Amino acid sequence: MKLLPRKVPLTIVTILALVLGLGVWAIHYRAKRAWANYKKQLIAAGEKLTVEELIPTPVARDQNGADIFLKAVALMNVREGLLGSNSPPAMRMVAPGKAMIGWAQPNIRDYYQGKTTNTWSEAEAAIAELSEALGFLQQMIDRPALDFRLNYQQGFSLPLPNLVETKKAVQRLSAAAICDLTRGTKRE
Numbered sequence: 001m002k003l004l005p006r007k008v009p010l011t012i013v014t015i016l017a018l019v020l021g022l023g024v025w026a027i028h029y030r031a032k033r034a035w036a037n038y039k040k041q042l043i044a045a046g047e048k049l050t051v052e053e054l055i056p057t058p059v060a061r062d063q064n065g066a067d068i069f070l071k072a073v074a075l076m077n078v079r080e081g082l083l084g085s086n087s088p089p090a091m092r093m094v095a096p097g098k099a100m101i102g103w104a105q106p107n108i109r110d111y112y113q114g115k116t117t118n119t120w121s122e123a124e125a126a127i128a129e130l131s132e133a134l135g136f137l138q139q140m141i142d143r144p145a146l147d148f149r150l151n152y153q154q155g156f157s158l159p160l161p162n163l164v165e166t167k168k169a170v171q172r173l174s175a176a177a178i179c180d181l182t183r184g185t186k187r188e
Contacts, residue, residue: 055152065143066162072136073165076172082126086118087171088178103181120182127176134176137169 039049048054089102102108108118127134148162 051152051155056147058149059145059147063143063145064147065140066146066148068136068140068143069146069169070165072133072140073169075133075136076130076168081129082118082122083130083172083175087175088120088123088182090174090178103178120179123175124179124183127172127179130172130176133172137173 042049086108088108091099091102094100108120108123150158150160152158
C-alpha cells in the first residue's frame with residue numbers, strides 16, 4: 001500500500017498527537033497515583049486530612065471560659081486612655097542583640113512617635129480602672145478552655161470576631177504585669 005504525498009504529513013501529525021496525548025495522560029496518571037499513595041501514607045501515620053476531622057470537640061459549659069473572657073473584654077472597652085495610646089513596653093531593641101528593659105525605665109516613652117511620655121503612676125491609675133476586668137480574667141484560671149463556638153465549615157471565610165478582643169486583653173495583661181514589675185510586686 002502506497003501513501004499519497006498529501007497523507008504523509010497528516011499521518012505524522014496524527015502519530016505525534018497520539019504520542020503527546022499518551023505522554024500527558026501518563027504524567028497525569030502518575031501524579032494522581034503518587035498523590036493517592038502519599039495520602040494513604042499520611043492517613044496510616046494518623047494525619048487528619050479533612051475539616052471534619054480537625055474540628056475540635058466542644059468544651060463543656062462548666063469548663064468554657066469564653067463567657068468570662070467576653071465580660072472582661074466588655075469592661076476593657078470602656079475607655080482607651082493611656083493604655084491604648086502609650087502602653088508600657090516590655091522591652092525595646094536598642095542595638096542588634098541588645099534590648100532596653102521597659103519596666104526598669106524611669107518613665108513610659110513612646111519611642112516610635114518620640115513625643116509622648118507618661119509616668120508609671122499614670123499607668124498604674126489606668127490599670128486600676130481595669131481592676132474589675134482583670135479580676136474576671138483571673139477567674140479564667142478555673143476555666144482554662146476558650147470555645148467561641150466557631151463554625152469551621154465556613155473555611156477561609158470564617159469570621160474571627162474574638163481576635164481583636166484577645167489582642168486587647170493580652171496588651172492590658174502585659175501592661176498590668178509590667179506595672180507590677182515596676183512596683184516590684186506580683187498581682188494576686
